[in-house]
Amino acid sequence: xxxxxxxxxxxxxxxxxxxxxxxxxxxxxxxxxxxxxxxxxxxxxxxxxxxxxxxxxxxxxxxxxxxxxxxxxxxxxxxxxxxxxxxxxxxxxxxxxxxxxxxxxxxxxxxxxxxxxxxxxxxxxxxxxxxxxxxxxxxxxxxxxxxxxxxxxxxxxxxxxxxxxxxxxxxxxxxxxxxxxxxxxxxxxxxxxxxxxxxxxxxxxxxxxxxxxxxxxxxxxxxxxxxxxxxxxxxxxxxxxxxxxxxxxxxxxxxxxxxxxxxxxxxxx
Numbered sequence: 001x002x003x004x005x006x007x008x009x010x011x012x013x014x015x016x017x018x019x020x021x022x023x024x025x026x027x028x029x030x031x032x033x034x035x036x037x038x039x040x041x042x043x044x045x046x047x048x049x050x051x052x053x054x055x056x057x058x059x060x061x062x063x064x065x066x067x068x069x070x071x072x073x074x075x076x077x078x079x080x081x082x083x084x085x086x087x088x089x090x091x092x093x094x095x096x097x098x099x100x101x102x103x104x105x106x107x108x109x110x111x112x113x114x115x116x117x118x119x120x121x122x123x124x125x126x127x128x129x130x131x132x133x134x135x136x137x138x139x140x141x142x143x144x145x146x147x148x149x150x151x152x153x154x155x156x157x158x159x160x161x162x163x164x165x166x167x168x169x170x171x172x173x174x175x176x177x178x179x180x181x182x183x184x185x186x187x188x189x190x191x192x193x194x195x196x197x198x199x200x201x202x203x204x205x206x207x208x209x210x211x212x213x214x215x216x217x218x219x220x221x222x223x224x225x226x227x228x229x230x231x232x233x234x235x236x237x238x239x240x241x242x243x244x245x246x247x248x249x250x251x252x253x254x255x256x257x258x259x260x261x262x263x264x265x266x267x268x269x
Contacts, residue, residue: 003015003035003041003241004252005020005113006035008068008070011068013036014035014036014038015033015034015035016034016070016072017032017033017034017072018031018033018034019032019034019072019096019099020032020034021030021086021087021103021105021193022056023086023087023088023089023097023107024088024107024108024171025088025089025090025107026062026086026087026088026089027056027078027105028056028057028058028059028086028087028088029054029056029057029058029059029086029098030058030060030086031050031054031057031059031060031061031086032061032062032072032099033060033062033063034063034065034072035062035063035065035093036063036064036065036066037064037066037076038064039083040062040078040080042205043062043080046080047060047080047081050081051081056088057081057082058082058083058086059079059081059082059084059085059086059099060079060080060081060082061077061078061079061080061099062077062078062080063075063076063077063078063099064076064077064078066125071174074099074100077099077100084098085097085098085101085162088103088107090107090110090111090114090138091111091114091142092170093138093141093142093166093170094166094170095136095138095141095162095166095169096136096162096165096166096169097136097162098158098161098162099158100158101135101136101158101159101162102135102136102139102156102159102167103135103136103138104253104262106251106253106254106255109251109252109253109255109261110138110253112251113224113251113253113261113263114138114139114142116249116251116263117139117143117197117222117224117263118142118143118144118145118146120222120247120263120265121143121146121147121195121197121222122177123143123146123147124146124197125146125147125148126147126148127147127148127194127195128147128148128149128150128151128192128193128194128195129143129147129149129150129151129193129194129195129196129197130150130151130152130153130189130193130195130218130266131143131150131151131152131153131195131196131197131199132152132153132182132186132196132197132198132199132200133153133154133159133182133198133199133200133201133210134152134153134154134159134163134177134199135154135156135159135163135167136159136162136163137159137163137166137167137175137177138151138166139152139161139199139224140152140162140163140175140177140197141166141167141170141172141175143195143197144172144174144175147174147195148174149174149175149176150174150175150176151175151176151177151178152175152176152177152178153177153178153179153180153182153185154177154179155179155180155181155182156179157179158180159179160177160178163177164177181211183206183208183212184210186209186212186213187212188214189216193202193218193219194218194219195220195222195255196213196216196218196220196221196222197221197222197224198213198222198223198224199220199224199225200225202226202227202230203230204225204227204230204231204233204234205230205234207237210234210237210238211224214238214241214243217268218267218268219267219268220266220267220268221243221265221266222237222263222264222265222266223235223262223263223264223266224261224262224263224264225261225262225264226253226259226260226261226262228260228262231262231264235266236263238266242268242269243266243267243268244266244267244269245264245265245266246263246265246266246267247264248262248263248264248265249262249263250263251263252260
């Protein structure tokens with residue numbers, strides 16, 4: 001099989017990306033072939049060869065993407081082989097990872113990250129916790145062990161589907177999730193939350209989101225960030241509104257690179 005590589009400058013070729021996701025603690029492997037629009041030739045032959053070469057292959061997908069930008073966009077996806085997802089285990093929990101699901105790529109560092117969040121949260125068992133940009137819900141599920149109630153919000157429907165599945169799989173009954181834009185759903189936040197957990201994308205928080213958060217008057221915030229620049233920008237905006245930085249630590253989520261994951265505890269004065 002020969003698939004011509006995609007040239008983003010000439011907008012020519014067929015094969016755009018090969019995405020491999022692995023459960024480090026389960027050994028399960030999910031493979032995604034991202035191409036331009038078109039039929040993937042010899043799918044059966046390809047699947048058989050991949051199984052021979054990688055017996056751990058659990059899920060195989062073909063994604064068609066004609067966007068000009070060189071990102072992995074799931075315009076059309078086709079399940080080719082095995083299960084539709086893989087699973088990963090962290091501590092006593094099992095998490096479902098689908099092609100579009102956000103999940104930390106470094107399982108061992110993620111375990112340290114979640115333990116750090118638990119330590120910063122210092123929950124006693126009765127607190128109401130709100131999680132924004134929750135992804136597939138691992139932070140919220142970890143916190144649910146020691147919280148009274150946890151609710152997570154994410155704009156990606158696939159993430160919320162996985163998050164709800166993860167709750168059922170792990171028999172977590174005090175954790176719920178909603179799909180939608182954070183800026184819009186924050187308008188409907190009701191009840192007294194004692195803790196807010198933020199894990200936004202690299203761009204950080206919009207000014208509108210920060211204003212909505214400040215309006216909720218949630219006294220304690222744990223901010224998880226993979227971008228120190230936007231983190232510093234956002235913390236300054238919180239500081240300008242009577243919040244103060246109480247603790248910060250780094251997790252080496254991406255070894256041998258210049259990137260790191262930061263965890264900050266912010267409290268209202």
